Amino acid sequence: MAAIDLPKAYDFKSTEGRIYTWWESNGFFKPDNDPNKPGFDPSRKPYVISIPPPNITGELHLGSALFISLEDLMIRYQRMKGVPALWVPGSDHAGIATQLQVEKALWREGLSREQIGREEFLRRMWAWKEKYGGIITDQIRRLGASCDWRHERFTLDEGLSQAVRVAFFNLYEKGLIYRGPRLINWSPGLKTAVSDLEVEYSEEPGKLYFFKYMLSGSTDEFIPVATTRPETILGDTAVAVHPDDERYQKYVGRKVIVPMLRREIPVIADAYVDREFGTGALKITPGHDPNDYQIGITHGLEIISILDTSAHINENGGPYRGQDRFECRKNLWEDMRAAALVIKEQDYVLSIPRSQRGGEIIEPMISTQWFVRMETLAQPALEAVRSGRIRIVPEYFTKVYYNWLENIQDWCISRQLWWGHRIPVWYCKACGELTVTMTDPTQCSHCGSPNIEQDPDVLDTWFSSGLWPFSTLGWPEETPDYRYFYPTTMMETGYDLLFFWVARMIMFGLEFTGEIPFNQIYLHGIIRDEHGKKMGKSNNNVIDPIIIMDKMGTDALRFSLLVGNTPGKDMNVNTKLVEPSRNFINKVWNASRFIITSLAQVEPQTTTEPEWTLPDSWIWVRVQELVRNVERLFQTYQYGEAGHQIYEFFWSEFADWYIEVAKLQMAEGGNRAYNTARTLVRVLDLCLRLLHPFIPFVTEEIWGNLRTALMDTPLAEIATGWSEALIIASWPEPRQKEGWEDGCVADFNLLQEAIRSIRNIRAEKNVKPGKRIPALLAAGEKTELFRKQKNVISALAQLDSDKFVISTSLPPKQENQVGIAIGAVEIYLPLEGLVDTTEERERITKALSEAESQATRLEKLLSGSFAERAPSEIVQKEKEKLAGYLETVAKLKNQLELLEQ
RNA sequence: GGGCGGAUAGCUCAGUUGGUUAGAGCAUCGCGUUGACAUCGCGAAGGCCGUAGGUUCGAGUCCUAUUCCGCCCACCA
Numbered sequence: 001m002a003a004i005d006l007p008k009a010y011d012f013k014s015t016e017g018r019i020y021t022w023w024e025s026n027g028f029f030k031p032d033n034d035p036n037k038p039g040f041d042p043s044r045k046p047y048v049i050s051i052p053p054p055n056i057t058g059e060l061h062l063g064s065a066l067f068i069s070l071e072d073l074m075i076r077y078q079r080m081k082g083v084p085a086l087w088v089p090g091s092d093h094a095g096i097a098t099q100l101q102v103e104k105a106l107w108r109e110g111l112s113r114e115q116i117g118r119e120e121f122l123r124r125m126w127a128w129k130e131k132y133g134g135i136i137t138d139q140i141r142r143l144g145a146s147c148d149w150r151h152e153r154f155t156l157d158e159g160l161s162q163a164v165r166v167a168f169f170n171l172y173e174k175g176l177i178y179r180g181p182r183l184i185n186w187s188p189g190l191k192t193a194v195s196d197l198e199v200e201y202s203e204e205p206g207k208l209y210f211f212k213y214m215l216s217g218s219t220d221e222f223i224p225v226a227t228t229r230p231e232t233i234l235g236d237t238a239v240a241v242h243p244d245d246e247r248y249q250k251y252v253g254r255k256v257i258v259p260m261l262r263r264e265i266p267v268i269a270d271a272y273v274d275r276e277f278g279t280g281a282l283k284i285t286p287g288h289d290p291n292d293y294q295i296g297i298t299h300g301l302e303i304i305s306i307l308d309t310s311a312h313i314n315e316n317g318g319p320y321r322g323q324d325r326f327e328c329r330k331n332l333w334e335d336m337r338a339a340a341l342v343i344k345e346q347d348y349v350l351s352i353p354r355s356q357r358g359g360e361i362i363e364p365m366i367s368t369q370w371f372v373r374m375e376t377l378a379q380p381a382l383e384a385v386r387s388g389r390i391r392i393v394p395e396y397f398t399k400v401y402y403n404w405l406e407n408i409q410d411w412c413i414s415r416q417l418w419w420g421h422r423i424p425v426w427y428c429k430a431c432g433e434l435t436v437t438m439t440d441p442t443q444c445s446h447c448g449s450p451n452i453e454q455d456p457d458v459l460d461t462w463f464s465s466g467l468w469p470f471s472t473l474g475w476p477e478e479t480p481d482y483r484y485f486y487p488t489t490m491m492e493t494g495y496d497l498l499f500f501w502v503a504r505m506i507m508f509g510l511e512f513t514g515e516i517p518f519n520q521i522y523l524h525g526i527i528r529d530e531h532g533k534k535m536g537k538s539n540n541n542v543i544d545p546i547i548i549m550d551k552m553g554t555d556a557l558r559f560s561l562l563v564g565n566t567p568g569k570d571m572n573v574n575t576k577l578v579e580p581s582r583n584f585i586n587k588v589w590n591a592s593r594f595i596i597t598s599l600a601q602v603e604p605q606t607t608t609e610p611e612w613t614l615p616d617s618w619i620w621v622r623v624q625e626l627v628r629n630v631e632r633l634f635q636t637y638q639y640g641e642a643g644h645q646i647y648e649f650f651w652s653e654f655a656d657w658y659i660e661v662a663k664l665q666m667a668e669g670g671n672r673a674y675n676t677a678r679t680l681v682r683v684l685d686l687c688l689r690l691l692h693p694f695i696p697f698v699t700e701e702i703w704g705n706l707r708t709a710l711m712d713t714p715l716a717e718i719a720t721g722w723s724e725a726l727i728i729a730s731w732p733e734p735r736q737k738e739g740w741e742d743g744c745v746a747d748f749n750l751l752q753e754a755i756r757s758i759r760n761i762r763a764e765k766n767v768k769p770g771k772r773i774p775a776l777l778a779a780g781e782k783t784e785l786f787r788k789q790k791n792v793i794s795a796l797a798q799l800d801s802d803k804f805v806i807s808t809s810l811p812p813k814q815e816n817q818v819g820i821a822i823g824a825v826e827i828y829l830p831l832e833g834l835v836d837t838t839e840e841r842e843r844i845t846k847a848l849s850e851a852e853s854q855a856t857r858l859e860k861l862l863s864g865s866f867a868e869r870a871p872s873e874i875v876q877k878e879k880e881k882l883a884g885y886l887e888t889v890a891k892l893k894n895q896l897e898l899l900e901q
Numbered sequence: 902g903g904g905c906g907g908a909u910a911g912c913u914c915a916g917u918u919g920g921u922u923a924g925a926g927c928a929u930c931g932c933g934u935u936g937a938c939a940u941c942g943c944g945a946a947g948g949c950c951g952u953a954g955g956u957u958c959g960a961g962u963c964c965u966a967u968u969c970c971g972c973c974c975a976c977c978a
Contacts, residue, residue: 201975566915579926763944
């Protein structure tokens, strides 16, 4: 028999790429039930995830690595459970973000997009997409993602673009899309409108400027007003005071003079004004402030725009025309000071609106844009979650979701960009009407004139993202894929995308398909650096997942991200975090290597009746317990805890204990060796299956080796039902307990405790590792148990088995012996020359007082109402513990007495 | 202003439906390399589970209040 020769350390570099290619070329990523193929079974319910499409702006970051790991885990789990699992990959054109990248590249060449024109610019955009789109898919593969690449989509693909057209058309026909001048958020640098969600507010130090609004026809009467943005004075069209404010009531209805421009504007009364704030009088700039805009509408005020698209003062700004907004602020204020209109300045913390992209200050401006009416769309989306048809994990995000949808504002969907889906609206130059169709029109739908021109703007990126779960499956076509795979099952993404993306998908899904787009939402947290700071280029704290994978392997990265993660919670990551995972993977590798190489010496079974040892039964009980726990945790999305439990089991129970025992049992040869090998293989197999969704590469590699190794042994039958690859192997089926397990675990635990205690003494007394020492052990009614495990104890505690005596009771302890008591078990270690009476007394006294305090505690507990009120099993457990402590106490007392003599 | 999350070992965090001795990794300390593994082994030390009340036989876990940190939403000039 040729033993398989495995390297001493797992070599991920030579493994990962090979395995991925093998999986992919064997079609393992495709769901095993394809609606486009013969033999399709529509009754099998699929499990579907649409990937949150990464932006093609650059390369993947750790956050991407996290969600890919999580989704891959979910998909692999379902696939192993025999569910047709489809993971749809793809990427997003990411309008503003990507256009900005390409524009930056242009600027470096000294060019602007206007200079090269729309056509050339788009050509460059697509070239960018080809380059970065490819990098991203390579990286997704590198992470081991088992997505079905036949389904890969890009938001600007033909099919998805058609979906956008149909969606826009439907909303327009229903009156849910409208166009008009509104106060919107304007990004002066990018020269485009952005939605409310794309504006972030940051607290920054600034000033509150107090000045005089002189009353018309008076030289000394004025209303004092405060503002944070003096330049907006140029656009003021009223001054408002509270109707009940005695200071200013008398001015209502009169006129005041706009500083420097000398326009006359009315003084109005509105209860919106807060009498306590500032001066209690409010200047109204409907053209540049959302609240003022509302007041302006209510009072029918004139709306004046004072800024052009680059935020320079326009013709309405009189002498300040052409000045930048901040330049104008300074100049106007100085001019007002010269004109004796300034009262004072005061330091003040402002809430500055900044662009999510680029961070420049956003200006509220009046502009004609396209909007989606949200209220009617929001209602069914609320209902879908309220009714439980869609579940959000963690649950506390449902409140956030409700709150947002209940207060939703109309969505500005037009962007003055070139990269994206062009708005499917044509304006007629002849009659002025607009034409909205699903396919490009050649003439005006109203007057028939061919003189029509398409709206130059594009749609907000999130408009197409909102269609993603169904547009990627063929919608609006009723394709077999769409019919079978839609609605999808799981929407896994970051909580920061709840509004941007998740809520909009639900609204659009319900509106366009009449169904919820998915029934579960799993929201993960943000990856932060080791200090809890957001990772970003500006913080200079970005960790590149590729570097980690190069150094420690994909599995190590995946395991770290998955095991350290709790739903909805942010996670702090540094490179060091990955080391324990790398070590664990190496542990799995080496334990497996040991098992695989040991198989060569196994001889055929000579009896059919298996004879299991206590350790055999114990590890089997424990692994079954693990399978049950992992199942429970997976069902409740606690993947991190599941991974942690597998880790603990594998290392602390299987490797540290069972494999050590197995070495002895294997040495016995014959049936004992056969049974041991069988147990080793079956437990390892279960572990590999449970670990596969976490660390797919190493487990697949080991499993393949294990399978091959088994073929040449008497144990080959174990592998008879195995599939050709672990990725499609069956998920371990949880089994019910049969009733005998607890006693078996308790016995083994007693054994472990005895061994640990001896090891402790050895360490305390500085007995050289490897040096065999004698021991006397008595265990009362457990004596037989210990007799059977004599070899195990002497090997694991390094006892001299010739001088290791097990009996039902012990003679009085001698002076040169160290005493140990664990319940009914008592151990003496004769350690010539190492036992110091004083030390021994101290040690035993310490152990005694600990056992006594435990016993006292339990006696008190059991004499109270606990014994009457608590469930009897719980009480019984405590009683047993007490009995154990009492025995320990008696034995230690005895030992102490002997010492005193 | 409204809402949410967190506070557990030196550090980073786990902790089923409440079950009575609170766990891991890293860091620290001691001992140790002749075949699974130094990416390791055997040990040790380290925590009134933010604070104050309450419910309960029993609270890290549930309730109330409170302090501090973080986040989200709204945006009073």
